[in-house]
Amino acid sequence: MDKKKEAIHIVIDPTSGIPYYRQIILQIEMAIADGRLTVGRQLPTVRSLAVDLQVNPNTVVRAYNELEIRGLVNTQHGTGTFISDKRVEMSDVDREQILAQLVRGFVSQSASYGFTVHDIIKYLTDYREEGAL
Amino acid sequence: MDKKKEAIHIVIDPTSGIPYYRQIILQIEMAIADGRLTVGRQLPTVRSLAVDLQVNPNTVVRAYNELEIRGLVNTQHGTGTFISDKRVEMSDVDREQILAQLVRGFVSQSASYGFTVHDIIKYLTDYREEGAL
DNA sequence: TATCATGTACTAGTTTACTATAACACTAAT
DNA sequence: ATTAGTGTTATAGTAAACTAGTACATGATA
Numbered sequence: 001m002d003k004k005k006e007a008i009h010i011v012i013d014p015t016s017g018i019p020y021y022r023q024i025i026l027q028i029e030m031a032i033a034d035g036r037l038t039v040g041r042q043l044p045t046v047r048s049l050a051v052d053l054q055v056n057p058n059t060v061v062r063a064y065n066e067l068e069i070r071g072l073v074n075t076q077h078g079t080g081t082f083i084s085d086k087r088v089e090m091s092d093v094d095r096e097q098i099l100a101q102l103v104r105g106f107v108s109q110s111a112s113y114g115f116t117v118h119d120i121i122k123y124l125t126d127y128r129e130e131g132a133l
Numbered sequence: 134m135d136k137k138k139e140a141i142h143i144v145i146d147p148t149s150g151i152p153y154y155r156q157i158i159l160q161i162e163m164a165i166a167d168g169r170l171t172v173g174r175q176l177p178t179v180r181s182l183a184v185d186l187q188v189n190p191n192t193v194v195r196a197y198n199e200l201e202i203r204g205l206v207n208t209q210h211g212t213g214t215f216i217s218d219k220r221v222e223m224s225d226v227d228r229e230q231i232l233a234q235l236v237r238g239f240v241s242q243s244a245s246y247g248f249t250v251h252d253i254i255k256y257l258t259d260y261r262e263e264g265a266l
Numbered sequence: 267t268a269t270c271a272t273g274t275a276c277t278a279g280t281t282t283a284c285t286a287t288a289a290c291a292c293t294a295a296t
Numbered sequence: 297a298t299t300a301g302t303g304t305t306a307t308a309g310t311a312a313a314c315t316a317g318t319a320c321a322t323g324a325t326a
Contacts, residue, residue, distance in 0.1 A: 057317095062315090115235070120257060124254050178301080189286045197303085210292045212303080
Protein backbone atom coordinates (compact mmCIF):
# COMPACT_ATOMS: atom_id res chain seq x y z
CA MET A 1 0.00 0.00 0.00
CA ASP A 2 2.71 2.44 0.97
CA LYS A 3 3.55 3.55 -2.47
CA LYS A 4 6.49 5.87 -2.74
CA LYS A 5 5.37 9.36 -3.51
CA GLU A 6 6.30 10.18 -7.06
CA ALA A 7 7.24 13.55 -8.44
CA ILE A 8 4.86 12.89 -11.25
CA HIS A 9 2.22 10.33 -11.90
CA ILE A 10 1.65 9.60 -15.53
CA VAL A 11 -1.40 7.82 -16.82
CA ILE A 12 -1.89 6.39 -20.27
CA ASP A 13 -5.31 6.23 -21.83
CA PRO A 14 -5.19 3.57 -24.57
CA THR A 15 -8.60 4.59 -25.85
CA SER A 16 -7.87 8.26 -26.41
CA GLY A 17 -6.36 7.87 -29.84
CA ILE A 18 -3.40 9.93 -28.71
CA PRO A 19 -0.10 8.07 -29.14
CA TYR A 20 1.41 6.77 -25.92
CA TYR A 21 4.68 8.66 -26.32
CA ARG A 22 2.76 11.87 -26.90
CA GLN A 23 0.59 11.37 -23.83
CA ILE A 24 3.80 11.05 -21.83
CA ILE A 25 5.20 14.24 -23.33
CA LEU A 26 2.01 16.17 -22.73
CA GLN A 27 1.78 15.19 -19.10
CA ILE A 28 5.39 16.05 -18.40
CA GLU A 29 5.04 19.38 -20.18
CA MET A 30 1.95 20.11 -18.12
CA ALA A 31 3.76 19.24 -14.93
CA ILE A 32 6.59 21.59 -15.84
CA ALA A 33 4.21 24.34 -16.85
CA ASP A 34 2.27 24.29 -13.60
CA GLY A 35 5.23 23.78 -11.31
CA ARG A 36 4.83 20.16 -10.22
CA LEU A 37 8.16 19.36 -11.86
CA THR A 38 10.96 21.76 -11.05
CA VAL A 39 14.51 22.21 -12.25
CA GLY A 40 16.83 19.34 -11.51
CA ARG A 41 14.13 16.82 -10.64
CA GLN A 42 14.71 13.38 -12.02
CA LEU A 43 12.11 11.85 -14.25
CA PRO A 44 11.20 8.20 -13.82
CA THR A 45 13.77 5.98 -15.49
CA VAL A 46 13.02 4.64 -18.91
CA ARG A 47 12.52 1.14 -17.59
CA SER A 48 10.53 1.97 -14.52
CA LEU A 49 8.13 4.17 -16.42
CA ALA A 50 7.83 1.56 -19.14
CA VAL A 51 6.89 -1.02 -16.51
CA ASP A 52 4.48 1.34 -14.75
CA LEU A 53 2.67 2.20 -17.95
CA GLN A 54 2.96 -1.32 -19.33
CA VAL A 55 4.58 0.09 -22.39
CA ASN A 56 7.73 -0.70 -24.29
CA PRO A 57 10.88 1.09 -23.06
CA ASN A 58 11.37 2.48 -26.53
CA THR A 59 8.09 4.31 -26.28
CA VAL A 60 9.33 6.12 -23.18
CA VAL A 61 12.64 6.77 -24.91
CA ARG A 62 10.87 8.42 -27.76
CA ALA A 63 9.03 10.76 -25.42
CA TYR A 64 12.16 11.63 -23.46
CA ASN A 65 14.12 12.23 -26.66
CA GLU A 66 11.61 14.70 -27.95
CA LEU A 67 11.64 16.53 -24.63
CA GLU A 68 15.42 16.65 -24.75
CA ILE A 69 15.46 18.02 -28.29
CA ARG A 70 13.22 20.82 -27.10
CA GLY A 71 15.57 21.46 -24.21
CA LEU A 72 13.08 20.66 -21.47
CA VAL A 73 15.08 17.82 -20.04
CA ASN A 74 18.69 16.71 -19.81
CA THR A 75 19.61 13.13 -20.41
CA GLN A 76 22.73 11.48 -19.04
CA HIS A 77 23.52 8.03 -20.26
CA GLY A 78 23.77 5.68 -17.33
CA THR A 79 22.47 8.23 -14.87
CA GLY A 80 19.00 9.38 -15.72
CA THR A 81 16.81 12.05 -17.19
CA PHE A 82 16.36 15.36 -15.41
CA ILE A 83 14.39 18.54 -15.80
CA SER A 84 16.70 20.95 -17.56
CA ASP A 85 18.11 23.88 -15.65
CA LYS A 86 18.98 25.92 -18.66
CA ARG A 87 16.30 28.04 -20.10
CA VAL A 88 16.55 28.92 -23.72
CA GLU A 89 18.53 32.11 -24.15
CA MET A 90 16.06 34.73 -25.23
CA SER A 91 15.74 38.42 -24.77
CA ASP A 92 12.57 39.65 -23.12
CA VAL A 93 11.56 41.14 -26.42
CA ASP A 94 12.01 37.82 -28.19
CA ARG A 95 10.04 36.04 -25.51
CA GLU A 96 7.24 38.54 -25.80
CA GLN A 97 7.14 38.16 -29.54
CA ILE A 98 7.06 34.41 -29.41
CA LEU A 99 4.37 34.40 -26.77
CA ALA A 100 2.37 36.90 -28.79
CA GLN A 101 2.61 34.72 -31.85
CA LEU A 102 1.59 31.61 -29.95
CA VAL A 103 -1.32 33.28 -28.24
CA ARG A 104 -2.65 34.95 -31.36
CA GLY A 105 -2.62 31.69 -33.25
CA PHE A 106 -4.40 30.01 -30.42
CA VAL A 107 -6.98 32.74 -30.03
CA SER A 108 -7.65 32.52 -33.73
CA GLN A 109 -8.07 28.79 -33.60
CA SER A 110 -10.36 29.03 -30.61
CA ALA A 111 -12.41 31.69 -32.32
CA SER A 112 -13.17 29.29 -35.13
CA TYR A 113 -14.81 27.10 -32.52
CA GLY A 114 -16.74 30.03 -31.17
CA PHE A 115 -14.66 30.61 -28.06
CA THR A 116 -13.74 34.06 -26.89
CA VAL A 117 -10.66 35.34 -25.12
CA HIS A 118 -12.80 35.55 -22.04
CA ASP A 119 -13.68 31.88 -22.26
CA ILE A 120 -10.02 31.00 -22.51
CA ILE A 121 -8.96 33.13 -19.58
CA LYS A 122 -11.70 31.71 -17.43
CA TYR A 123 -10.75 28.16 -18.25
CA LEU A 124 -7.07 28.78 -17.62
CA THR A 125 -7.74 30.47 -14.32
CA ASP A 126 -9.93 27.65 -13.08
CA TYR A 127 -7.40 25.18 -14.36
CA ARG A 128 -4.64 26.77 -12.34
CA GLU A 129 -6.74 27.08 -9.23
CA GLU A 130 -7.61 23.41 -9.34
CA GLY A 131 -3.93 22.69 -8.92
CA ALA A 132 -3.67 21.93 -12.59
CA LEU A 133 -5.87 18.94 -12.51
CA MET B 134 -5.29 36.94 -69.12
CA ASP B 135 -8.44 38.27 -67.59
CA LYS B 136 -8.76 35.73 -64.89
CA LYS B 137 -12.02 35.80 -63.00
CA LYS B 138 -11.54 37.26 -59.59
CA GLU B 139 -11.85 34.50 -57.06
CA ALA B 140 -13.29 34.75 -53.59
CA ILE B 141 -10.33 32.82 -52.37
CA HIS B 142 -7.02 31.83 -53.81
CA ILE B 143 -5.57 28.71 -52.33
CA VAL B 144 -1.97 27.69 -52.71
CA ILE B 145 -0.47 24.33 -51.87
CA ASP B 146 3.10 24.03 -50.71
CA PRO B 147 4.20 20.44 -51.34
CA THR B 148 7.42 20.95 -49.37
CA SER B 149 5.83 22.09 -46.13
CA GLY B 150 5.17 18.65 -44.76
CA ILE B 151 1.60 19.69 -44.04
CA PRO B 152 -0.95 17.41 -45.73
CA TYR B 153 -2.62 18.93 -48.77
CA TYR B 154 -6.12 18.57 -47.39
CA ARG B 155 -5.06 20.33 -44.21
CA GLN B 156 -3.48 23.21 -46.09
CA ILE B 157 -6.78 23.69 -47.84
CA ILE B 158 -8.68 23.70 -44.56
CA LEU B 159 -6.31 26.17 -42.95
CA GLN B 160 -6.53 28.64 -45.80
CA ILE B 161 -10.30 28.52 -45.92
CA GLU B 162 -10.49 28.98 -42.15
CA MET B 163 -8.24 32.00 -42.41
CA ALA B 164 -10.32 33.45 -45.19
CA ILE B 165 -13.45 33.07 -43.10
CA ALA B 166 -11.76 34.51 -40.04
CA ASP B 167 -10.58 37.66 -41.77
CA GLY B 168 -13.68 38.26 -43.83
CA ARG B 169 -12.56 37.32 -47.32
CA LEU B 170 -15.16 34.57 -47.29
CA THR B 171 -18.55 35.60 -46.04
CA VAL B 172 -21.76 33.76 -45.29
CA GLY B 173 -23.36 32.17 -48.30
CA ARG B 174 -20.36 32.44 -50.57
CA GLN B 175 -19.70 29.41 -52.70
CA LEU B 176 -16.38 27.68 -52.42
CA PRO B 177 -14.62 26.47 -55.54
CA THR B 178 -16.12 23.20 -56.72
CA VAL B 179 -14.38 20.01 -55.82
CA ARG B 180 -13.24 19.45 -59.36
CA SER B 181 -12.17 22.97 -60.17
CA LEU B 182 -10.12 23.29 -57.02
CA ALA B 183 -8.61 19.88 -57.61
CA VAL B 184 -7.54 20.98 -61.08
CA ASP B 185 -6.24 24.35 -59.83
CA LEU B 186 -4.15 22.77 -57.14
CA GLN B 187 -3.20 19.78 -59.29
CA VAL B 188 -4.53 17.54 -56.60
CA ASN B 189 -6.95 14.64 -56.55
CA PRO B 190 -10.63 15.54 -56.16
CA ASN B 191 -10.82 13.29 -53.13
CA THR B 192 -8.23 15.42 -51.39
CA VAL B 193 -10.47 18.44 -51.78
CA VAL B 194 -13.44 16.38 -50.67
CA ARG B 195 -11.66 15.45 -47.52
CA ALA B 196 -10.96 19.07 -46.70
CA TYR B 197 -14.54 20.13 -47.42
CA ASN B 198 -15.91 17.26 -45.38
CA GLU B 199 -13.94 18.25 -42.34
CA LEU B 200 -15.07 21.83 -42.70
CA GLU B 201 -18.64 20.64 -42.93
CA ILE B 202 -18.31 18.50 -39.83
CA ARG B 203 -17.13 21.58 -37.97
CA GLY B 204 -20.10 23.48 -39.31
CA LEU B 205 -18.08 26.05 -41.21
CA VAL B 206 -19.55 25.14 -44.56
CA ASN B 207 -22.74 23.66 -45.97
CA THR B 208 -22.58 21.07 -48.68
CA GLN B 209 -25.40 20.39 -51.09
CA HIS B 210 -25.05 17.38 -53.30
CA GLY B 211 -25.29 18.42 -56.91
CA THR B 212 -25.15 22.11 -56.10
CA GLY B 213 -22.01 23.11 -54.32
CA THR B 214 -20.30 23.97 -51.08
CA PHE B 215 -21.10 27.21 -49.31
CA ILE B 216 -19.97 29.13 -46.26
CA SER B 217 -22.37 28.22 -43.51
CA ASP B 218 -24.58 30.73 -41.80
CA LYS B 219 -25.41 28.58 -38.83
CA ARG B 220 -23.24 28.34 -35.81
CA VAL B 221 -22.52 24.91 -34.48
CA GLU B 222 -25.01 23.48 -32.05
CA MET B 223 -23.11 22.31 -29.00
CA SER B 224 -24.04 21.36 -25.49
CA ASP B 225 -22.22 23.13 -22.68
CA VAL B 226 -20.52 19.87 -21.86
CA ASP B 227 -19.26 19.49 -25.41
CA ARG B 228 -18.07 23.07 -25.42
CA GLU B 229 -16.21 22.51 -22.18
CA GLN B 230 -14.55 19.39 -23.53
CA ILE B 231 -13.46 21.03 -26.73
CA LEU B 232 -12.12 24.06 -24.91
CA ALA B 233 -10.27 21.79 -22.51
CA GLN B 234 -8.66 19.95 -25.36
CA LEU B 235 -7.66 23.14 -27.09
CA VAL B 236 -6.23 24.73 -23.98
CA ARG B 237 -4.31 21.66 -22.89
CA GLY B 238 -2.63 21.40 -26.24
CA PHE B 239 -1.76 25.06 -26.13
CA VAL B 240 -0.42 24.93 -22.60
CA SER B 241 1.80 22.04 -23.60
CA GLN B 242 3.07 23.85 -26.61
CA SER B 243 3.78 26.95 -24.60
CA ALA B 244 5.56 24.93 -21.95
CA SER B 245 7.97 23.67 -24.53
CA TYR B 246 8.96 27.29 -25.11
CA GLY B 247 9.37 27.85 -21.40
CA PHE B 248 6.14 29.71 -20.86
CA THR B 249 3.99 28.93 -17.87
CA VAL B 250 0.25 29.01 -17.42
CA HIS B 251 0.80 32.20 -15.48
CA ASP B 252 2.62 33.81 -18.40
CA ILE B 253 -0.23 32.93 -20.70
CA ILE B 254 -2.92 34.26 -18.41
CA LYS B 255 -1.03 37.48 -17.93
CA TYR B 256 -0.57 38.00 -21.64
CA LEU B 257 -4.20 37.23 -22.41
CA THR B 258 -5.41 39.59 -19.71
CA ASP B 259 -3.24 42.44 -20.96
CA TYR B 260 -4.25 41.59 -24.50
CA ARG B 261 -7.91 41.90 -23.66
CA GLU B 262 -7.44 45.11 -21.72
CA GLU B 263 -5.73 46.67 -24.70
CA GLY B 264 -8.99 46.26 -26.50
CA ALA B 265 -7.56 43.78 -28.92
CA LEU B 266 -10.56 41.71 -29.71
C1' DT C 267 37.17 -5.18 -12.24
C1' DA C 268 32.58 -6.38 -11.48
C1' DT C 269 28.09 -5.15 -11.17
C1' DC C 270 23.95 -2.82 -11.55
C1' DA C 271 21.10 0.77 -13.10
C1' DT C 272 20.81 3.82 -16.51
C1' DG C 273 20.04 5.31 -21.56
C1' DT C 274 20.76 3.70 -26.75
C1' DA C 275 20.48 1.32 -31.17
C1' DC C 276 18.84 -2.02 -34.45
C1' DT C 277 15.11 -4.29 -36.37
C1' DA C 278 10.59 -5.35 -37.54
C1' DG C 279 5.51 -5.68 -37.45
C1' DT C 280 1.13 -3.29 -37.37
C1' DT C 281 -1.70 0.38 -37.94
C1' DT C 282 -3.03 4.77 -39.59
C1' DA C 283 -2.66 8.84 -42.64
C1' DC C 284 -2.58 10.43 -47.02
C1' DT C 285 -3.43 10.58 -51.80
C1' DA C 286 -5.11 8.74 -55.93
C1' DT C 287 -8.19 6.16 -59.59
C1' DA C 288 -12.51 5.31 -61.03
C1' DA C 289 -17.22 4.81 -60.86
C1' DC C 290 -21.62 6.44 -58.73
C1' DA C 291 -25.52 9.77 -57.40
C1' DC C 292 -27.88 14.00 -56.80
C1' DT C 293 -29.62 18.73 -58.68
C1' DA C 294 -30.90 21.93 -61.90
C1' DA C 295 -31.51 23.51 -66.40
C1' DT C 296 -32.70 22.45 -71.04
C1' DA D 297 -35.65 12.66 -70.55
C1' DT D 298 -31.22 14.47 -71.35
C1' DT D 299 -27.27 16.78 -70.10
C1' DA D 300 -23.91 19.24 -67.59
C1' DG D 301 -22.39 20.36 -63.28
C1' DT D 302 -22.16 19.23 -58.68
C1' DG D 303 -20.79 16.28 -54.52
C1' DT D 304 -20.07 11.04 -52.98
C1' DT D 305 -18.44 6.47 -52.45
C1' DA D 306 -15.57 2.30 -53.01
C1' DT D 307 -11.13 0.70 -53.42
C1' DA D 308 -6.32 0.57 -53.16
C1' DG D 309 -1.31 1.83 -53.05
C1' DT D 310 2.34 4.22 -50.62
C1' DA D 311 4.40 6.32 -46.93
C1' DA D 312 4.72 7.49 -42.37
C1' DA D 313 3.65 6.90 -37.51
C1' DC D 314 3.66 4.03 -33.76
C1' DT D 315 4.94 0.35 -30.77
C1' DA D 316 7.49 -3.52 -29.56
C1' DG D 317 11.42 -7.25 -29.02
C1' DT D 318 16.02 -7.70 -28.35
C1' DA D 319 20.64 -6.70 -27.76
C1' DC D 320 24.16 -3.11 -26.80
C1' DA D 321 26.75 0.95 -24.43
C1' DT D 322 27.63 4.09 -20.76
C1' DG D 323 28.34 5.76 -15.95
C1' DA D 324 28.53 5.25 -11.01
C1' DT D 325 29.91 2.60 -7.40
C1' DA D 326 31.62 -1.06 -4.57
